[in-house]
Amino acid sequence: MTRLPNGKAAYAARMQKARQAKPKTESAVSTGFDEKTKIWFNGRMVRWQEATVHVMSHVIHYGSSVFEGFRCYNTQNGPAIFRLKDHIDRLFDSAKIYRIDMPFTKAEIMQACIEVVKLNRLEACYLRPVAFRGYHSLGVDPRLCPTMVAIAALMWGKYLGPEALKAGVDVRVASWNRMRPNTFPSMAKAASNYMPSQLVKLEAKIDHYVEGIMLDSHGYVSEGSGENIFLLYRGKLYTPPLTASILPGITRDCTITMARELGCEVIEAPVPREMLYVSDEVFFTGSAAEITPIRSIDRITIGNGACGPLTERLQKRFFAIVEGRTEDVYDWLTPVH
Ligand SMILES: Cc1ncc(COP(=O)(O)O)c(C=O)c1O
Numbered sequence: 001m002t003r004l005p006n007g008k009a010a011y012a013a014r015m016q017k018a019r020q021a022k023p024k025t026e027s028a029v030s031t032g033f034d035e036k037t038k039i040w041f042n043g044r045m046v047r048w049q050e051a052t053v054h055v056m057s058h059v060i061h062y063g064s065s066v067f068e069g070f071r072c073y074n075t076q077n078g079p080a081i082f083r084l085k086d087h088i089d090r091l092f093d094s095a096k097i098y099r100i101d102m103p104f105t106k107a108e109i110m111q112a113c114i115e116v117v118k119l120n121r122l123e124a125c126y127l128r129p130v131a132f133r134g135y136h137s138l139g140v141d142p143r144l145c146p147t148m149v150a151i152a153a154l155m156w157g158k159y160l161g162p163e164a165l166k167a168g169v170d171v172r173v174a175s176w177n178r179m180r181p182n183t184f185p186s187m188a189k190a191a192s193n194y195m196p197s198q199l200v201k202l203e204a205k206i207d208h209y210v211e212g213i214m215l216d217s218h219g220y221v222s223e224g225s226g227e228n229i230f231l232l233y234r235g236k237l238y239t240p241p242l243t244a245s246i247l248p249g250i251t252r253d254c255t256i257t258m259a260r261e262l263g264c265e266v267i268e269a270p271v272p273r274e275m276l277y278v279s280d281e282v283f284f285t286g287s288a289a290e291i292t293p294i295r296s297i298d299r300i301t302i303g304n305g306a307c308g309p310l311t312e313r314l315q316k317r318f319f320a321i322v323e324g325r326t327e328d329v330y331d332w333l334t335p336v337h
Contacts, residue, residue: 075324168295
């Protein structure tokens, strides 16, 4: 038998050290994980520690999972899940694209999301349903691997930092492009799409930016590693179209609706990189990022370097709706109780 050069004891010591290692970054300490909450796992509520998979599951080796992420807001009338149906529709679309058979109906998954909030007695939280190919065999052909579904809740704060919504964030254009059409399906919210997203996020953070903006395979603006993007340029609001390999964001859809309601023209068209620098306002949208102003890109100040007036109006309208302070005219909220 070959022995590891350092021997078993050294290996065990290294493992012990890794387990005891202190979190290295600010985001590592605010994971939002609460190990006392229960997770809905394949139709049952289980303890946090019990929601586990085998290391030989297909998903571990080939990234074969699709997922969603959305918030439950603590409204004046109790907790309410934001655009629940639209997120579950997108989850099923992602599964359909990847030919993942869902063992539950949309209605069952929606109900399960509500139960996760209710049974854990949560108010504001972030929900993460995930469907993945489980344990059967190691070949790339996934057909015999069962689909597993889990729904967990996290106490996630402001995704791009506590000050981000007010002060805005400093971002860069990523050196990595968003995937070309017909390589990875960008309309699917699949785990595999987040490998390049991790590269984007990592290079941004290492260089002291908050986030990276990817260009598409033609060099036009696509989106952030986990956000869609909008630009206010000469009085009109621009956002890259679906053909720029974006995820069809649900907050993007809300933003288009709210901007039009405010009388602003919204144009979905290819956005040249340089338009980012000369726009009056640029902001990210996403379930996690909500509506986050961008104050600089590649160290070039956007507008006057603060949250612009349109971004602020959109934020105000958005938070008034999600926090239940104004009528939910679009039927975006699903009350939990
Ligand atoms: C790559 C990517 N683009 C855009 C978004 C924004 O989508 P949504 O508003 O539906 O959260 C997300 C977040 O889910 C994302 O991960």
